[in-house]
Amino acid sequence: MRRQLPHLLRLTAFAVLVAFLVQPMLFEPLLKPLVQANAPAIYNQGSLLSLTLSHLATVFIATFAATVVAVGLAILVTRPVGAEFLPLSRSLVNIGQTFPPVAVLALAVPVVGFGEKPTLIALFLYGLLPIFENSMTGLSTLPSAIVEAARGTGMTAWQRLTKVELPLALPVILAGIRLSVTISLATATIGSTVAARTLGEVIIAGLQSNNLAFVLQGGLVVAVLAVLIYDAFSALERVLSRRVGRV
Template identity: 80%
Template sequence: MRLSLPTVLRLVALIVLVAFLARPDWFEPVFRPLTQNNAPAIYNQGSLMTLTLLHLRTVLIATVAATIVALGLAILVTRPAGAEFLPLSRSLVNIGQTFPPVAVLALAVPAVGFGEKPTLIALFLYGLLPIFENSLTGLTTLPKSVTEASRGVGMTGWQRLTRIELPLALPVILAGIRLSVVISLATATIGSTVAARTLGEVIIAGLLSNNLAFVLQGGLIVGILAVLIYDALSALERVLARRTGLSQSLTT
């Protein structure tokens, strides 16, 4: 099987990223020209691999929490009994987009202290909107013939939701999760301003010491992770869309 050029480039990026995280010293000649006054070319205040894993863990926890809440709200407001709560639900999920992440961190620190918790709160709030809106779109744009047929065969509301609606809406829901993950990957870097262990440590260390090599390392790791995860989730969406037989376009 012949691989396309974009696929080859993604594989190369993944291999380079893993190699850099495992043995960053191999790449010292690449970053040396970006340093001044014999400053270290490779981040030396912690393990890049550890920071990357912690960064991903923070994003994962926040995304799972946002998915549970946003999907739950979308299911609620698409049921006859919960339709009246749609305006309130939209207002709730828009809270995270109302305040800048730095403001959310500033408000959260006095309540929960420094560390990962305020970062999780900020990422959770920022991740709600895309997941909620895509879940709402997926659940409200299903083919009427399918939903009517499920009622015709005597399925209960729970059976229709779990066997028909959610499986068919899953590609669109996953598109919202993909957007949320990418946003969280970038936003999580600011968590280091409140002592969260993320790749923001590398960027902040570079800014404080005027070391462009550190800034570039942190930025490149986050950027490559975002592209690879985005592409992986996009591929999964296409697979799910083919399986469900939907021809509708995925929300981007």
């Protein structure tokens, strides 16, 4: 029963989220007390479902690009030929953590203009570090006996990487991706300050009109998405860890 309770809570949260995005007016009575007289309780300047999908797409694209670059760098620096590039690689992936996302947006807008592009750049840079560090950890802490056995069977370096090392390191790499996605889901809201279509639009509209219901809607949707996606990645990591024996 105790194990089933968290699953029921997640399913309930997911069902409520979908219902709110598809039929937000059903929740108007709950939010009406939070607004002033005659003010709308449900965001009415666009589709919440469309904004949510756009928000998720932005996070997915940025995280995918960050994953490709970060894992590629981790593979490079864990090979004998690329070990000397570790300090340079660490400096590159730390760029996103050095500058706040708002500063990255401010620097990117004059170069690429307003819209989704500066937001993608900020999220990409911000997501590199956790994926890189976890990928490097996963690839450098593999059981030496398994790696030596793969080498002893005559596998090439590419075969060892794709058939042994990456599958074994995948749970640890996924942990880094999970952290990156969670950070990006929250950070993407600031993209609306440079005309990107994210759930930040709802929050900004609420702040501008002093509408607490709008702010709450945008914040709660992002929070529930972050929790559900975090849990989904965690479950996948556990499954893969058991499968490769890295519990």
